Each structure stands twice: as C-alpha cells, then as structure tokens.
Amino acid sequence: MINQPSTTIVDQNQEKKFLNDLINNNNSAYETLVRNYSPKMYAVARHFFSDNDDIQECTQKTFIQVFKNIKKFKQDSSLTTWLHRITVNEALMMIRQKKRQYSESLESFSQHYNEFGERTAFCDNTGSNIEAVFELNERKNSLNEIIYQLPEKYCNVILLRDIQEISTKETASILGITETSVKTQLHRGRQILKAILEQQERVNAEINWKVK
Amino acid sequence: MLKIKRLMQKHVPGMMTCEAVDEFLYDYHEGNLSYFESVKFKLHLSMCKECQAYVLGYKNTIRTSQENFITPEPIEKIPEELIQAILDIRTDK
Numbered sequence: 001m002i003n004q005p006s007t008t009i010v011d012q013n014q015e016k017k018f019l020n021d022l023i024n025n026n027n028s029a030y031e032t033l034v035r036n037y038s039p040k041m042y043a044v045a046r047h048f049f050s051d052n053d054d055i056q057e058c059t060q061k062t063f064i065q066v067f068k069n070i071k072k073f074k075q076d077s078s079l080t081t082w083l084h085r086i087t088v089n090e091a092l093m094m095i096r097q098k099k100r101q102y103s104e105s106l107e108s109f110s111q112h113y114n115e116f117g118e119r120t121a122f123c124d125n126t127g128s129n130i131e132a133v134f135e136l137n138e139r140k141n142s143l144n145e146i147i148y149q150l151p152e153k154y155c156n157v158i159l160l161r162d163i164q165e166i167s168t169k170e171t172a173s174i175l176g177i178t179e180t181s182v183k184t185q186l187h188r189g190r191q192i193l194k195a196i197l198e199q200q201e202r203v204n205a206e207i208n209w210k211v212k
Numbered sequence: 213m214l215k216i217k218r219l220m221q222k223h224v225p226g227m228m229t230c231e232a233v234d235e236f237l238y239d240y241h242e243g244n245l246s247y248f249e250s251v252k253f254k255l256h257l258s259m260c261k262e263c264q265a266y267v268l269g270y271k272n273t274i275r276t277s278q279e280n281f282i283t284p285e286p287i288e289k290i291p292e293e294l295i296q297a298i299l300d301i302r303t304d305k
Binding site: 030031034035038039042043046047048049050051052055056059060063064067113116117118119142143144147158162163183186187190191193194197198 | 229230231232237238260262263266269270272273274276277278280281282283284286287289290291294295297298299301302
C-alpha cells in the first residue's frame with residue numbers, strides 16, 4: 001500500500017511562493033524540490049517494480065516530466081498529490097513499454113454457462129497463450145511478471161487497485177476512465193489472473209508428480 | 213443438488229444463476245451488495261459447489277497477488293548519485 005506522502009510544504013502561501021520560484025527557474029528551488037520530494041516519489045515507484053534500477057529510472061523520468069510541466073501545474077491539488085500522480089503515470093508508462101503483450105485471444109479466459117445460466121467446465125484450452133505464460137515464468141518466475149504481461153487495461157487496474165490499494169475514484173482519475181470501467185476491468189482482470197494462476201498451479205502439480 | 217438448484221432458479225423469484233453470481237461477485241467482495249442481494253448471493257453459494265470454488269479462487273487470487281507481488285526493501289536515503297543525475301538532467305536541458 002502506498003503511504004500518501006506527507007506534505008513537505010504545509011503552508012499554502014509557502015507552496016505558492018515555492019512554485020513561483022520553480023516557474024522562475026530558481027536553481028535553489030529546484031534543488032529543494034529534488035532533495036525534498038524524491039524520497040516520496042521513490043517510495044511510490046518502489047511499489048510498482050521488483051528491481052531498484054527500474055525504481056531509479058522511474059524517479060528520474062518522473063522528474064523529467066515535472067521539469068517539463070511545472071508551468072502547467074494548475075494548483076487544483078497539492079504539489080505532493082500532483083507529483084504522486086505523475087510518478088504513478090510514469091511507472092505505468094514504463095511497465096507498458098517493457099511488456100510483451102499477449103494477443104487479444106486472452107479473451108478466451110472466459111467463464112462458460114449452459115442454457116440454465118449454470119457454470120460449465122472452465123475453458124482452459126488456450127493453447128499458445130498458456131505456453132507463453134510458462135515460457136515467461138521460466139524466465140522470471142514472479143507474480144510481478146505475470147501481472148505485467150496482462151493486457152494493459154487489466155494490468156493497470158490490478159496494479160492500482162489490488163496491489164497499491166488506491167481507491168476506485170483515484171484510479172479512475174489517474175487512468176482517465178470512469179469508475180464503472182475500473183470496476184469492470186478489475187473484475188475481468190482478476191478473472192484472467194485467477195485462470196492463469198490456477199493453470200500454473202496445475203502445471204506445477206503435474207511437474208512435481210512426474211519428478212516424484 | 214443440481215435438480216434443487218434448477219427448480220429453485222425456475223420457481224423462486226429472483227433466485228440467482230451462476231452467471232448472475234459472476235456479475236455480483238465484484239460488489240460482494242467489495243461489500244457493496246444490498247442486504248437482499250447478499251442473501252440471494254449466499255443462498256446460491258450454499259447450493260452450488262462450483263460457485264463456492266469459484267468465489268474462493270477469486271478471493272485467493274486477490275490475496276495471492278497482494279502477498280506475492282515483489283517490491284524491493286525501502287531505502288533510508290536516496291543515493292546522492294541519483295539526486296545529482298536528476299539535477300543534471302535539468303541543467304542539460
């Protein structure tokens with residue numbers, strides 16, 4: 001869970017003056033910004049990655065965005081909240097760039113019902129998709145990788161809602177989608193993740209049985 | 213049990229199907245169901261082993277993802293090299 005960083009500059013007037021200094025390219029204000037706020041941004045980025053290099057890269061890239069966009073900061077939220085959002089967006093962007101997406105045929109991880117609306121056998125003969133999941137797992141057997149490889153819309157909501165435990169409202173705002181879409185995509189993402197994890201469990205059980 | 217479930221679905225008004233359980237599962241997990249919806253949801257679960265297993269798997273998936281997602285240990289202090297690198301980005305602009 002992300003601990004919402006405490007505001008470094010508590011007083012609103014103080015923050016306004018600080019922002020003015022930043023907009024006016026005051027070097028010492030920039031140094032204060034980097035030194036005072038980077039630990040908080042690093043702490044936010046830490047919850048998205050398993051590797052320290054990625055966290056450092058994300059913190060750096062976030063500051064590039066901050067430097068570019070500080071003049072556009074409308075001050076309708078606190079500076080801390082704005083920096084928090086940019087960090088989350090940058091982390092999601094990095095994950096997007098790194099991932100090798102599965103094809104849309106992941107949609108075949110669907111539940112099936114008969115004419116009475118009853119649950120029938122789960123359709124798990126997804127062929128090459130499942131093989132891809134396990135090729136990937138052999139390379140790096142971590143849950144992080146499984147989540148990163150989900151289609152982007154599911155990956156994002158799982159990371160924000162289930163892993164970071166950010167509220168539905170805030171998640172919707174960060175991703176620029178409606179709260180209903182967050183709910184629908186999260187439910188679908190969890191179903192797909194469930195199917196993948198259960199498939200992995202079955203394969204692991206089979207491997208263990210063969211080894212014995 | 214299957215027969216009872218089908219009979220109830222046919223004759224008890226508002227009785228949930230497995231498909232409906234899936235639709236309500238997210239809100240059930242979030243604790244957003246009304247009292248009446250929650251009763252219907254639980255009544256279906258009490259009669260349907262498949263849905264019991266499905267709901268348990270759904271909860272386990274969320275718990276597993278929360279417990280097994282790897283993040284590095286927090287650091288006490290941001291490395292000075294990182295701070296300098298960030299400040300250099302700005303002066304390089």
